[in-house]
Structures are given as C-alpha cells and as structure tokens.
Amino acid sequence: MKILGLLSRKGGVGKTTLALHLSVMAQEAGLRVLLIDLDPQGSAAAWWQAREADAPQLDVAQPGQLESLLDKARTAGIDLVIIDTRPSVEADAVQVASLSDYVLVPTRPAILDLRAILGTLDIVKGGRHRASIVLNACLAPRGGVGEASSTSDARKALKAFGVPVAPVSIVQRAPLAHALVGGQAVSETEPTSKATKELRALWRYVEKEMGK
Ligand SMILES: Nc1ncnc2c1ncn2[C@@H]1O[C@H](COP(=O)(O)OP(=O)(O)OP(=O)(O)O)[C@@H](O)[C@H]1O
Ligand SMILES: [Mg+2]
DSSP: OEEEEEOOSSTTSSHHHHHHHHHHHHHHTTOOEEEEEOOTTOHHHHHHHHOOSOOSEEEEOOGGGHHHHHHHHHHTTOSEEEEEOOSSOHHHHHHHHHHOSEEEEEEOSSHHHHHHHHHHHHHHSSSSOEEEEEEOSBOOOGGGSSOOHHHHHHHHHHGGGSSOBOSOOOBOOHHHHHHHHTTOOHHHHOTTSHHHHHHHHHHHHHHHHHHO
C-alpha cells in the first residue's frame, strides 16, 4: 500500500482539488483507493457525499486516528491512500509527511504563493518519503501548447528550493472545478478535455515517482 499526502500550509492552492482528482484517476487505473479527509472543513467529504459512485472510498479522520486508519486500510487491501490536509496546522503537515511515501505540494505560480511555500518545504524535506511541488491553477499557454511564461518563470524560481517540481502543471480550468460540485472528477464529466489530459499526466508522473 502506498500513501500519498497533499500538503501546503497555504490555503486555496488546490490540495483538495488535486487529491480528489488523483483519487479518481488512480481508481480508473484499477487501484483500490482510500481518500482520507483530515481537514475539519470537510471539503473532500462533501464531494464524496455528492458522489453517486462508491469508489474511491473515503474516511474522515482526526490526526490522532490516522495511524490506526492506515493499519485498517492495509488489512483491507487498499492499494493507495490519498490524504487531504488542512492548511496552516504545522503538526498535521509534519505527521502526514512522516507517514507518507510521497508528498505533493501544490502551489499557484504567483510570487506570494511561491514565497509562502518555504514553510511547507521545510516540513517536506528530509524523512523517508519523496516529494514534489506541483504548479496548479496556472494560466493557459498562448496557442494551447507548452506552458504560459508565468508558469515556466515559477518553475525556474522554485528550482532553488531543493524539492523537484513536477514536469506537469495544471491549468486553471472551469470544468475541473465544476466536476467537483457534482461529486465527480473532470475525467468523468469531460473525459477528452485538456483538464483531463493534464490530470492524467500528473497521475502518471506521481505513480511513476511513487514506484521508485
Ligand atoms: N486547476 C484548477 N482549475 C480551476 N479551479 C481550481 C483549480 N485548482 C483549484 N481550483 C479552485 O480553487 C479553489 C481552491 O482549491 P482547493 O479547495 O482545492 O484548495 P485547497 O488547497 O484544498 O484549499 P484549503 O487550504 O482551503 O483546503 C477551489 O474553489 C477550487 O475549485
Ligand atoms: Mg482543501
């Protein structure tokens, strides 16, 4: 069983959006997936309530319950656990980082978000897990190919921070947010969309990195 933690001490960067989408992508790839909502805001749990399909599974937990929940998941034959966390609370981030095999740190490509990422990277560096930063809610590239210059600038700036940046970035796209409202992922509502292609590419990257 692999454990993937989504961490960022800054709010609103896309932890929940990416956790939900990656959970559906992994399930579509044939894995048994458990999502753990560690955020008292309950955004992942609300999405799951609105969802008609049974998979992925979801548990709501307090940080103190996390280890026993992971043991239960292991016994139940879960292949992948994805943990969505709340922002700001350092202790939660430290705990999730220590239990995860892989940590994804989403950030928006704006300068204030890039500066705010340092606190999270301090937590993520070290430990047995591997990690990468993922640029989310990026501007769409001109002409639809490659990356917007603001995205590649952010990528360059982040190089100095000592945690790899995922080669796939996720553009700000309305269908991606709309899908979540109905308890779905964009791969279910718009399977051939650009948003689906990007998120699938992100899943393949994470899957490969987790397997290393
Ligand atoms: N790539 C994207 N395209 C469109 N909308 C996005 C994208 N990423 C995030 N959003 C939107 O931005 C908002 C914040 O995203 P999200 O809730 O996933 O962030 P978060 O890091 O989980 O926030 P919090 O720290 O409050 O838990 C949401 O309204 C979400 O729908
Ligand atoms: Mg969230």
